[in-house]
Amino acid sequence: MLCKIGDACPKLQSIAVNTEQKITLKPTFLEKMIELQNLTIRGREFEEKGHIIGIEKYFYWTRINFTELSNTHLRQICLIGIEPEPFSLQQYLKKSANIRILIFKFCWFESWTEIFILAEKFDLLEQLELNSIYVKHQDYSLCEYFDKLKFLKIVFCTLPETLLVTFFSLCPQLEEIYLRSVAGITDNVIGTMLKSTTMLQKLTLVECSITDAAIEYIAKSNLRLKQVTIENCSNVSKEAVDRLKLVQQNSK
The missing domain is CATH 3.80.10 (Leucine-rich repeat, LRR (right-handed beta-alpha superhelix))
Structure with missing residues (x-):
C-alpha cells in the first residue's frame, strides 16, 4: 500500500x-x-x-x-x-x-x-x-560541536553524567532546554551547561536530582534567562527557588 x-x-x-x-x-x-x-x-x-x-x-x-x-x-x-x-x-x-x-x-x-x-x-x-x-550499552562518543542546536528536550532517560557535561559544552547556541527525570543531571552538569550555553533563554528542570547548589548556579549566571521553571526536584528547597525568583525579578 x-x-x-x-x-x-x-x-x-x-x-x-x-x-x-x-x-x-x-x-x-x-x-x-x-x-x-x-x-x-x-x-x-x-x-x-x-x-x-x-x-x-x-x-x-x-x-x-x-x-x-x-x-x-x-x-x-x-x-x-x-x-x-x-x-x-x-x-x-x-x-x-x-x-x-x-x-x-x-x-x-x-x-x-x-x-x-x-x-x-x-x-x-x-x-x-x-x-x-x-x-x-551506556558508552558514548562525542567530538563535534552542535553549532545550530537551539532546542533540546530530554525526558525519562538515563545518561552518564560525563556524557551530559561533554554534550552541553558542545552546544553553544542552545536557547531552550527542557529536562525531566533525567538520571545523570547533577549540580555539576547544570554548572557546565550554564557556562557553555550563553544564548539560553528558557530552562525547565522537572524531577531532576539537583540541589540548592544548582539553583545558586542559575541565580549567579550572567545569562539573561526569560523563563526558569523548577518543578518537583525533591532536593531543592523552597527558599532556594524563592531566592532565584527574586534575582530574576530584580534583573528585569
Whole structure:
C-alpha cells in the first residue's frame, strides 16, 4: 500500500506511518518518495509513560532496517516505539544534509554513541528530542560541536553524567532546554551547561536530582534567562527557588 502511495505521489513531502508489528521491516516505500521532507514512523508506545526502568520487559519495538535507503530532502524525522537496525539509521541519513529536527520517543538503540554520532553529523540540526530511550550499552562518543542546536528536550532517560557535561559544552547556541527525570543531571552538569550555553533563554528542570547548589548556579549566571521553571526536584528547597525568583525579578 505504501509503495503504491509512493508511486502515485512521488512529490509527497510529509508522511506519518503507524505500525504495531513485532517484526523487522524494511521501508522500501521511502525510495519512491524522493521529495520527502518530514517522516514519522510510529510503533507501539509504552503504556506506562515515564517509567523507563524495566521497559524491555513490558514493551516490544518494531525493528526497522534503513540500510540502502535514502531521502536527501529530509528535514525532520520522528521515530516512536522503534528499534532501528544498529547504525542503519546513520546509513539512511548520511546524504540528508538538511535535517533540522530529530525526535526519538520510546526507541531502542545500541548505545548513546549511535544517537549522538548521528546527531552531530547534521550541521543544520536545530531541535533534538529524546524521550524514554533505552540503550543496550551506556558508552558514548562525542567530538563535534552542535553549532545550530537551539532546542533540546530530554525526558525519562538515563545518561552518564560525563556524557551530559561533554554534550552541553558542545552546544553553544542552545536557547531552550527542557529536562525531566533525567538520571545523570547533577549540580555539576547544570554548572557546565550554564557556562557553555550563553544564548539560553528558557530552562525547565522537572524531577531532576539537583540541589540548592544548582539553583545558586542559575541565580549567579550572567545569562539573561526569560523563563526558569523548577518543578518537583525533591532536593531543592523552597527558599532556594524563592531566592532565584527574586534575582530574576530584580534583573528585569
